[in-house]
Amino acid sequence: MNFRQADDTSSATALEIKGVSKAFGRFPALKNVSLQAKDKEFLALLGPSGSGKTTLLRVLAGLEKPDAGEVRFGDEDFLALPVRRRKVGMVFQHYALFRHMTVAQNIAFGLTVRKRSEKPSKSEIADRVNHLLQLVQLEGLDKRFPSQLSGGQRQRVALARALAIEPKMLLLDEPFGALDAQVRRELRRWLRELHDRAGVTTVFVTHDQEEALDLADRVAILKDGELVQLGAPNEVYEHPANPFVFDFLGQACRLRGVVEGARLRVADWESAAPTGAPQGAVEVFFRPDEVAFAPADGAGLAAEVKGVAQRGPDVRIDCLVEGAPMELVGHGPTLPPGVTPGLSVRIKPLRPQVYAAG
Amino acid sequence: MTVAALAPVAGKPRTRWKEPSILPGFPLAMGWTLTYLGLIVVLPLAALVLRPWEAGLHGVWATLTEDRVLAALRLSFGTSLLAALTNVPLGLMVAWTLTRYEFPGRRIVDAFVDLPFALPTAVAGIALTAIYGPTGVLGEQFAQFGLKTAYNPIGIYIALLFIGLPFVVRTVQPVLQDLDREVEEAAQTLGATTFQRFRMVVLPAVLPALISGFSLAFARAVGEYGSVIFIAGNMPLKSEIAPLLIVIKLEQYDYAGAATVGLAMLVISFGALLGVNFLQIFLARRGRA
Amino acid sequence: MNPTLRLPGLAPLMLAATLAVLGVLIVLPLGVVFHQALAKGLGAYIEPLTHPDALHAIRLTLTVAAISVPLNAVFGVAAAWAIARFEFKGKSLLVTFIDLPFSMSPVVSGLVWVLLFGAQGWFGEWLRDHDIKIIFATSGLVLATVLVTLPFVARELIPLMQDQGADEEAAALTLGAGGWTTFRRVTLPNIKWALLYGVLLCNARAMGEFGAVSVVSGSVRGVTTTLPLHVEVLYNDYEFVGAFAAASILAGLGLVTLVLKTVLEWRHSGELSAGRRH
Numbered sequence: 001m002n003f004r005q006a007d008d009t010s011s012a013t014a015l016e017i018k019g020v021s022k023a024f025g026r027f028p029a030l031k032n033v034s035l036q037a038k039d040k041e042f043l044a045l046l047g048p049s050g051s052g053k054t055t056l057l058r059v060l061a062g063l064e065k066p067d068a069g070e071v072r073f074g075d076e077d078f079l080a081l082p083v084r085r086r087k088v089g090m091v092f093q094h095y096a097l098f099r100h101m102t103v104a105q106n107i108a109f110g111l112t113v114r115k116r117s118e119k120p121s122k123s124e125i126a127d128r129v130n131h132l133l134q135l136v137q138l139e140g141l142d143k144r145f146p147s148q149l150s151g152g153q154r155q156r157v158a159l160a161r162a163l164a165i166e167p168k169m170l171l172l173d174e175p176f177g178a179l180d181a182q183v184r185r186e187l188r189r190w191l192r193e194l195h196d197r198a199g200v201t202t203v204f205v206t207h208d209q210e211e212a213l214d215l216a217d218r219v220a221i222l223k224d225g226e227l228v229q230l231g232a233p234n235e236v237y238e239h240p241a242n243p244f245v246f247d248f249l250g251q252a253c254r255l256r257g258v259v260e261g262a263r264l265r266v267a268d269w270e271s272a273a274p275t276g277a278p279q280g281a282v283e284v285f286f287r288p289d290e291v292a293f294a295p296a297d298g299a300g301l302a303a304e305v306k307g308v309a310q311r312g313p314d315v316r317i318d319c320l321v322e323g324a325p326m327e328l329v330g331h332g333p334t335l336p337p338g339v340t341p342g343l344s345v346r347i348k349p350l351r352p353q354v355y356a357a358g
Numbered sequence: 359m360t361v362a363a364l365a366p367v368a369g370k371p372r373t374r375w376k377e378p379s380i381l382p383g384f385p386l387a388m389g390w391t392l393t394y395l396g397l398i399v400v401l402p403l404a405a406l407v408l409r410p411w412e413a414g415l416h417g418v419w420a421t422l423t424e425d426r427v428l429a430a431l432r433l434s435f436g437t438s439l440l441a442a443l444t445n446v447p448l449g450l451m452v453a454w455t456l457t458r459y460e461f462p463g464r465r466i467v468d469a470f471v472d473l474p475f476a477l478p479t480a481v482a483g484i485a486l487t488a489i490y491g492p493t494g495v496l497g498e499q500f501a502q503f504g505l506k507t508a509y510n511p512i513g514i515y516i517a518l519l520f521i522g523l524p525f526v527v528r529t530v531q532p533v534l535q536d537l538d539r540e541v542e543e544a545a546q547t548l549g550a551t552t553f554q555r556f557r558m559v560v561l562p563a564v565l566p567a568l569i570s571g572f573s574l575a576f577a578r579a580v581g582e583y584g585s586v587i588f589i590a591g592n593m594p595l596k597s598e599i600a601p602l603l604i605v606i607k608l609e610q611y612d613y614a615g616a617a618t619v620g621l622a623m624l625v626i627s628f629g630a631l632l633g634v635n636f637l638q639i640f641l642a643r644r645g646r647a
Numbered sequence: 648m649n650p651t652l653r654l655p656g657l658a659p660l661m662l663a664a665t666l667a668v669l670g671v672l673i674v675l676p677l678g679v680v681f682h683q684a685l686a687k688g689l690g691a692y693i694e695p696l697t698h699p700d701a702l703h704a705i706r707l708t709l710t711v712a713a714i715s716v717p718l719n720a721v722f723g724v725a726a727a728w729a730i731a732r733f734e735f736k737g738k739s740l741l742v743t744f745i746d747l748p749f750s751m752s753p754v755v756s757g758l759v760w761v762l763l764f765g766a767q768g769w770f771g772e773w774l775r776d777h778d779i780k781i782i783f784a785t786s787g788l789v790l791a792t793v794l795v796t797l798p799f800v801a802r803e804l805i806p807l808m809q810d811q812g813a814d815e816e817a818a819a820l821t822l823g824a825g826g827w828t829t830f831r832r833v834t835l836p837n838i839k840w841a842l843l844y845g846v847l848l849c850n851a852r853a854m855g856e857f858g859a860v861s862v863v864s865g866s867v868r869g870v871t872t873t874l875p876l877h878v879e880v881l882y883n884d885y886e887f888v889g890a891f892a893a894a895s896i897l898a899g900l901g902l903v904t905l906v907l908k909t910v911l912e913w914r915h916s917g918e919l920s921a922g923r924r925h
Contacts, residue, residue: 398793475848
């Protein structure tokens with residue numbers, strides 16, 4: 001995978017979340033979450049459903065009041081501001097377009113509801129709407145109603161509507177959740193470009209790790225209301241903080257092993273332990289496609305190939321590794337040498353991650 | 359039936375009256391439905407539509423231009439319109455309270471909204487008369503301010519308020535309930551005040567339901583009889599409603615006259631509902647999924 | 648509950664206003680019925696209810712409902728089966744005709760039968776020659792009641808069965824069940840609560856109907872007066888306690904209906920048509 005490198009040259013902290021907790025009845029949705037976003041940063045909140053990521057986004061928007069903690073944006077105490085004064089542009093999961101208003105009216109809404117003294121003139125509003133329509137590539141659709149648009153188009157209207165108020169921060173709740181795969185990928189790239197051009201601090205919620213890794217400057221991974229890891233996509237992917245993150249960010253193969261000193265031993269295979277590995281009994285994680293194959297008399301984990309199946313561009317290799325069934329993945333049309341059903345081989349995980357056995 | 363009709367020409371899809379289905383029972387169910395409907399609804403309605411013309415167009419015209427008939431139609435439609443219009447804000451408020459606030463006994467209060475549906479109209483009629491009559495609990499109070507609340511059009515209006523309210527509440531309530539909360543939140547994040555949210559987001563969303571509720575309450579009010587006649591006073595030209603005039607004409611064996619008034623009510627109601635429907639279609643065009 | 652627009656500051660005001668409107672407009676009349684009925688004590692309340700005319704009125708009301716309700720229940724099921732399970736031309740016209748009695752004045756629903764079977768009705772002469780009495784007789788009361796209450800069951804079943812779709816019936820047929828078995832074992836259990844709901848409303852209206860039956864009854868005291876008509880007769884004779892006593896029975900019927908209906912909406916909301924779910 002190609003990751004966006006964290007851009008450390010960028011400026012000061014814009015958004016600061018400190019010790020935010022929130023419970024719904026007896027269910028704790030957020031537990032003492034702290035994180036920062038830099039100015040103009042694109043931050044992903046990633047986690048499975050029920051991890052609290054949407055609640056956190058809603059706290060930022062002001063739609064939920066946290067039980068404890070602080071949210072600051074720039075110099076402002078955000079929690080003291082009512083929703084409508086925060087000037088955050090929120091794009092809802094199901095877009096929440098006003099169905100009785102045209103596309104243009106939807107986009108202009110945030111400007112038309114302003115106090116008379118702050119309201120732009122009719123022609124200014126029209127100009128702004130046209131500019132935004134251009135930006136989201138929906139020229140000519142201004143008179144349509146939301147029901148006459150495709151899902152991707154609605155999404156872009158929602159985005160334009162959020163941008164119209166010149167938000168201090170853009171919040172996106174599962175922005176691609178309701179779209180099909182093809183549209184999703186196109187919009188993803190486009191959204192990133194849009195963000196880079198508009199230069200607004202953006203926080204978006206997703207449960208799709210690929211989307212988060214592909215799109216964000218930094219990824220905050222949440223689980224059960226807790227922040228478990230925060231870092232640039234390549235950091236979190238290559239050094240997951242714990243088995244949960246490893247598992248969540250991609251497919252995982254796991255084995256039991258032992259770390260003694262600087263050596264990692266799994267069955268009869270020994271290698272250098274990753275730096276910072278805990279001592280003693282450990283769980284060894286690796287990606288199913290990050291393995292090297294060797295002949296049966298070589299070094300590595302003893303594996304017996306049970307079956308091989310072409311799966312699109314990849315090859316799925318079913319095997320027994322040290323007696324346990326495991327699915328490995330080979331890329332490309334040709335199989336590694338010696339990988340034939342019924343034969344024994346040795347495999348070596350290329351980048352094993354090691355966690356203390358739980 | 360010709361053979362051609364039985365064997366459709368290949369390649370030319372014949373428009374069918376009924377789509378084929380693997381489910382059985384269509385002839386029986388449909389036959390029973392049509393027979394029953396024919397005998398109970400269509401045949402009697404045919405009498406209503408045809409009988410006014412026995413004395414020719416002239417007879418119909420003569421009946422319709424009687425002072426008493428005109429006054430009764432005006433009274434019925436006028437009070438119904440006023441009552442239904444009053445019920446729109448009242449019903450919206452009740453529906454709002456029932457959907458947006460949590461309070462002890464909410465479900466009981468909710469259930470009571472349907473009482474006018476469940477209470478026989480004659481019972482409602484005498485009860486309302488007992489309340490708003492000159493010696494009634496409320497009638498007495500109003501009388502102190504010189505306001506007579508029974509045996510005049512005000513009494514009719516009160517009775518029509520009673521029977522119309524649930525129609526508005528019950529059509530608006532589900533819409534308020536299902537209103538996408540994200541849409542209101544979106545308005546909030548875009549800077550709308552509470553009042554703006556209500557006026558620009560909530561109200562347009564419930565408007566079609568309000569109009570439906572209005573038209574249901576109106577239609578019911580125009581034809582209402584039992585709950586009205588006790589409180590109406592039934593003074594010819596003053597507080598005599600159109601349905602009562604039908605009864606009076608029947609008692610005089612003026613069948614054609616009674617049918618004329620009945621048909622006129624039906625036609626005017628139908629026209630009003632048609633107008634409401636066009637309004638609904640117009641609103642629906644403005645973007646409903 | 649969702650944290651949407653609640654006008655929190657207005658909450659007490661809205662609640663108070665709602666309770667006031669419902670209290671004065673809806674609950675007060677109900678209370679007045681019982682208050683007036685018991686105004687002269689329990690004895691004066693019971694006495695008019697045991698009068699032969701009152702007992703006859705109750706019997707007649709029950710008879711009329713016992714004939715009309717099953718007729719309309721069977722019609723409702725048949726119509727719902729035809730409309731919700733098959734596609735055919737003119738369906739919306741059919742539905743319009745089924746709904747029509749709801750938008751007719753009760754008085755018109757009585758009037759049309761007089762136009763057919765009254766002394767000067769289309770069939771008036773023929774009926775007189777054959778010594779058959781419909782108007783001013785029980786059969787007239789039944790016809791008027793049937794017309795007024797015709798849509799109730801159908802209106803509950805059609806949307807529900809349309810929502811449910813025909814998949815389950817189709818599955819039963821593929822598993823070898825016959826048409827009747829499919830209806831009895833698959834359809835009926837799926838619609839039973841909605842059917843009961845419709846029957847409940849139909850029955851309440853059938854027993855409480857006033858306008859339509861008053862037109863066809865002639866209000867011959869003790870002969871063609873149903874309970875609601877009996878209320879009117881007593882009221883017009885200034886027998887207020889008796890009128891309200893009889894009314895209290897009807898109000899009780901209304902309350903029982905309301906309770907049962909509410910229980911159905913709470914317990915079986917998933918098995919009622921969408922508009923009835925709470």
